[in-house]
Amino acid sequence: xxxxxxxxxxxxxxxxxLFSFSALAQEPDAPSPFWSKVRFGGGIGASFxxxxxxxxLAPSAIYEVNQQFALGIGLNGTYNSLENEYRSTxxxxxxxxxxxxxxELQLSAEFEELNVNRNFDDRLGLxxxxxxxxxxxxxxxxxxNNFTFGIRYDVLYDxxxxxxxxxxxxxxxxxx
Numbered sequence: 001x002x003x004x005x006x007x008x009x010x011x012x013x014x015x016x017x018l019f020s021f022s023a024l025a026q027e028p029d030a031p032s033p034f035w036s037k038v039r040f041g042g043g044i045g046a047s048f049x050x051x052x053x054x055x056x057l058a059p060s061a062i063y064e065v066n067q068q069f070a071l072g073i074g075l076n077g078t079y080n081s082l083e084n085e086y087r088s089t090x091x092x093x094x095x096x097x098x099x100x101x102x103x104e105l106q107l108s109a110e111f112e113e114l115n116v117n118r119n120f121d122d123r124l125g126l127x128x129x130x131x132x133x134x135x136x137x138x139x140x141x142x143x144x145n146n147f148t149f150g151i152r153y154d155v156l157y158d159x160x161x162x163x164x165x166x167x168x169x170x171x172x173x174x175x176x
Contacts, residue, residue: 037064039146039175042074051083062098062175070098076114078163086126088118090163106143108152111136116163133161139171148173 042059055078062072078090092114095097099107112135120126132154141150157167 041175054080072096110141
């Protein structure tokens with residue numbers, strides 16, 4: 001049996017800590033000034049097609065410094081498989097900065113570091129791959145209350161190593 005990697009243990013510990021702290025922050029008697037400015041959100045996704053499956057879970061949290069500026073962190077876990085071809089596991093984290101130019105226009109910068117582990121079917125003759133991939137996204141979006149949608153661009157995009165098909169990517173953000 002394989003031992004879990006140290007990154008996986010770190011990922012689970014960080015996730016458990018986030019949930020523990022959020023539970024402590026919800027005491028109705030004494031809301032903390034810090035926790036009243038923290039918003040939780042993230043993304044979940046799934047894709048199916050002719051033997052292909054992809055699933056992603058990406059929780060995140062931001063701290064609203066003021067009405068214009070927020071800082072946050074996020075985690076990312078993705079599993080992909082293509083029948084008789086490959087399997088991949090992608091784990092990582094990100095740091096995000098949000099700036100509301102006006103209430104409806106949000107600019108963002110996000111640094112993401114992902115560990116990509118690709119395992120190919122033996123009959124393909126390809127060597128398995130495990131590497132770290134950095135991405136630096138700059139983006140702009142339309143914001144309405146807790147919901148933002150827009151487009152972002154990866155300035156570090158590498159078409160040979162990236163898990164994304166293109167440096168341009170639409171996004172949807174929701175924070176509660």
